[in-house]
Amino acid sequence: DKGNHRHFMEKEIYEQPEIISHALSHYVDFASGSIKQKAEAIDFAKLRSLAISACGTAYLSGLVGKYWFERYARLPVEIDVASEFRYRDIPLSKDQAALFISQSGETADTLASLRYCKEEGLPIGAVVNVKESTIAREADAIFPILAGPEIGVASTKAFTCQLAVLAALSIQAGRARGILTEAQEKELVRHLIEMPRIMSKVLNLIQPQIEQLSRDLSRFKDVLYLGRGTSYPLAMEGALKLKEISYIHAEGYAAGELKHGPIALIDEHMPVIVIAPHDRFFEKTVSNMQEVAARGGKIIFITDEKGAAASKLATMATIVLPNVDEVIAPMIFALPIQLLAYHTAVFMGTDVDQPRNLAKSVTVE
Ligand code: M6R
Numbered sequence: 001d002k003g004n005h006r007h008f009m010e011k012e013i014y015e016q017p018e019i020i021s022h023a024l025s026h027y028v029d030f031a032s033g034s035i036k037q038k039a040e041a042i043d044f045a046k047l048r049s050l051a052i053s054a055c056g057t058a059y060l061s062g063l064v065g066k067y068w069f070e071r072y073a074r075l076p077v078e079i080d081v082a083s084e085f086r087y088r089d090i091p092l093s094k095d096q097a098a099l100f101i102s103q104s105g106e107t108a109d110t111l112a113s114l115r116y117c118k119e120e121g122l123p124i125g126a127v128v129n130v131k132e133s134t135i136a137r138e139a140d141a142i143f144p145i146l147a148g149p150e151i152g153v154a155s156t157k158a159f160t161c162q163l164a165v166l167a168a169l170s171i172q173a174g175r176a177r178g179i180l181t182e183a184q185e186k187e188l189v190r191h192l193i194e195m196p197r198i199m200s201k202v203l204n205l206i207q208p209q210i211e212q213l214s215r216d217l218s219r220f221k222d223v224l225y226l227g228r229g230t231s232y233p234l235a236m237e238g239a240l241k242l243k244e245i246s247y248i249h250a251e252g253y254a255a256g257e258l259k260h261g262p263i264a265l266i267d268e269h270m271p272v273i274v275i276a277p278h279d280r281f282f283e284k285t286v287s288n289m290q291e292v293a294a295r296g297g298k299i300i301f302i303t304d305e306k307g308a309a310a311s312k313l314a315t316m317a318t319i320v321l322p323n324v325d326e327v328i329a330p331m332i333f334a335l336p337i338q339l340l341a342y343h344t345a346v347f348m349g350t351d352v353d354q355p356r357n358l359a360k361s362v363t364v365e
Pocket residue numbers: 055056057058101102103104105106107110153154155156240241244358360361362
């Protein structure tokens with residue numbers, strides 16, 4: 001049931017604040033403000049490294065997770081798309097654990113990667129939405145994302161719930177490994193608890209502007225998305241969403257890679273969407289934006305209040321989100337890129353929930 005929404009995708013975008021709050025309650029003790037211990041089968045304290053494997057959007061949430069595990073838990077993460085992971089003869093050892101991320105829990109390449117790691121004797125964790133799925137059944141530890149059924153082929157709420165779960169797990173790992181203090185844990189958890197309320201506010205705040213902007217965006221054939229730090233996987237997710245449902249060709253790049261190739265494409269026919277909260281990387285990303293502007297590129301700037309105040313560059317549009325802590329920024333900045341893809345597709349009249357050539361669950365390689 002779509003309720004009063006035009007598409008399942010729209011419904012699933014707007015469900016996120018409520019659903020994330022529900023998912024978080026599984027991992028976070030709201031009363032004490034700490035993380036609930038979840039991973040009996042995975043002893044984060046003793047791990048040498050973590051191997052993550054997934055496909056599509058789930059891979060991109062895993063890539064954000066890598067930044068978190070490395071930053072908050074000093075746990076090295078090896079990550080690859082499952083179709084590469086399963087075949088590239090990775091040397092693995094028993095002081096590693098493997099984590100598989102899959103909404104459906106049935107993705108063929110992800111399942112094959114899981115079985116490869118299992119044969120190598122690694123403890124297996126699964127971040128899944130469907131708890132009765134094959135991937136869930138074959139894992140030693142299940143981390144449900146509790147997003148409820150996701151009908152739209154373009155993943156939205158599963159992505160942000162995967163992120164919420166990975167954030168909680170990386171904080172748990174950080175505590176287990178003696179990297180985060182109790183005070184730091186509580187501070188991070190406080191931001192997670194605030195997140196659903198901020199998500200609701202952001203969805204209402206940006207909707208009219210994004211709908212208008214989507215009309216302009218739908219006239220272009222190519223789009224470049226840029227970001228640094230956790231905004232880099234987000235840039236790839238923004239590009240993936242746009243190409244899946246609007247069929248506009250879009251690429252997501254690490255902002256620092258601009259001058260290593262894609263800058264050759266910059267002209268007035270290819271808008272560049274820059275995701276840049278005012279974080280540690282902001283200045284660097286702004287200098288990439290300047291390079292785009294200097295070549296006549298059109299910029300759509302997705303930033304926060306501090307970032308908007310700090311940049312004087314002329315843009316095609318600037319989407320201003322509230323200032324939020326770094327740990328929740330990926331979930332908050334996921335909202336404008338989802339809405340941008342959604343409204344652009346609606347303008348173009350594509351089949352938003354069932355885009356051509358795509359299946360919700362990819363059970364063959
Ligand atoms: O069910 P899974 O999470 O394993 O699916 C992985 C990908 O097929 C999936 O995320 C796909 O990329 C989505 N259509 C993205 O919107």
